Amino acid sequence: MVNLSVLDLANIGEGFTQADALANALDLARHAEAAGYTRYWLAEHHNLSGIASAATAVCICHVAGGTNTIRVGSGGIMLPNHSPMVIAEQFGTLATLFPGRIDLGLGRAPGTDQRTWQALRRGPESSERFPQDVVELRALLGPPQENQWLHAIPGENTNIPLYILGSSLFGAQLAAMLGLPYAFASHFAPQALLQAVEIYRERFEPSDQLAEPYVMVGCNAIVAETEAEAKRLFTSPQQNSTRMLRGTRGKLPKPIDDIEDFWSPQEKVQASSMLACSFYGTPESIPEKLAPLIDATGADELVVAAAIWDHEARVRSFELLADAMGQPTPMRRVG
Numbered sequence: 001m002v003n004l005s006v007l008d009l010a011n012i013g014e015g016f017t018q019a020d021a022l023a024n025a026l027d028l029a030r031h032a033e034a035a036g037y038t039r040y041w042l043a044e045h046h047n048l049s050g051i052a053s054a055a056t057a058v059c060i061c062h063v064a065g066g067t068n069t070i071r072v073g074s075g076g077i078m079l080p081n082h083s084p085m086v087i088a089e090q091f092g093t094l095a096t097l098f099p100g101r102i103d104l105g106l107g108r109a110p111g112t113d114q115r116t117w118q119a120l121r122r123g124p125e126s127s128e129r130f131p132q133d134v135v136e137l138r139a140l141l142g143p144p145q146e147n148q149w150l151h152a153i154p155g156e157n158t159n160i161p162l163y164i165l166g167s168s169l170f171g172a173q174l175a176a177m178l179g180l181p182y183a184f185a186s187h188f189a190p191q192a193l194l195q196a197v198e199i200y201r202e203r204f205e206p207s208d209q210l211a212e213p214y215v216m217v218g219c220n221a222i223v224a225e226t227e228a229e230a231k232r233l234f235t236s237p238q239q240n241s242t243r244m245l246r247g248t249r250g251k252l253p254k255p256i257d258d259i260e261d262f263w264s265p266q267e268k269v270q271a272s273s274m275l276a277c278s279f280y281g282t283p284e285s286i287p288e289k290l291a292p293l294i295d296a297t298g299a300d301e302l303v304v305a306a307a308i309w310d311h312e313a314r315v316r317s318f319e320l321l322a323d324a325m326g327q328p329t330p331m332r333r334v335g
Contacts, residue, residue, distance in 0.1 A: 036327035041075030073103025080126035088140035092155020179207025187218035220278035
């Protein structure tokens with residue numbers, strides 16, 4: 001059985017506020033915990049009117065403080081936007097507050113545009129240092145070494161598990177070299193998925209954190225009581241992707257009855273390519289629809305995004321998915 005986890009961007013829906021999005025994130029995390037999901041990750045994005053998780057570490061604290069057992073972390077922190085020291089201190093504090101529950105997923109992309117990157121006081125050269133910064137961050141979170149002069153307090157010796165996120169072969173090679181789990185962002189950039197997973201497994205070198213490769217595959221999955229309703233709910237991420245192509249991003253749109261009235265034929269091709277690892281259906285049909293992705297990648301874990309405008313429908317979708325995929329609830333978990 002493949003593990004299931006949640007990827008949340010704390011979407012702000014049309015007609016809703018930033019406060020609504022953050023309250024909904026906590027509520028969804030509580031339901032995900034009860035439904036048996038392995039972890040709940042929040043993603044770092046900046047200068048986007050439809051996403052409320054920019055201050056990712058703060059959002060993680062909000063969610064972890066309102067839940068009890070589910071792992072909570074970043075999917076991910078865009079490390080080029082930060083110094084390793086600051087992230088070690090932030091996540092070290094989280095790990096001290098919530099022992100054994102914090103994950104640190106790391107990405108190389110800025111998660112924003114060029115001008116916003118400048119506003120963050122970072123530049124393109126930051127991405128070039130990503131491998132070195134990951135190594136430095138891991139050292140800061142590990143046990144102190146003789147003659148070490150720089151210490152993350154809190155952070156040192158918390159040994160927070162690290163995860164490499166990516167949508168290219170670069171991240172696969174780095175994760176393999178460092179012996180870290182690899183999460184592929186196929187929920188929005190699936191083109192290199194199979195090649196990246198193959199390279200990761202072929203080149204994996206065991207580490208203190210991980211003895212064998214661990215593959216996490218991102219996907220969009222929406223489940224409803226009927227195929228028609230699931231299809232309708234899926235029009236929100238379809239509109240979102242189309243708006244991104246148009247350069248008119250905004251808040252998460254309401255679902256519409258017919259997506260063909262919204263996008264052009266060319267936009268349909270481009271948006272559908274971005275959403276190739278997306279699935280919608282009923283509890284009866286969704287396992288069969290997800291099976292080819294799981295089989296092709298040998299995924300150890302699916303990290304599921306679901307940009308559903310209506311919060312109750314989103315919660316219900318994750319509950320139905322967990323039940324359909326046979327996720328053990330906390331009371332049924334072994335160990």
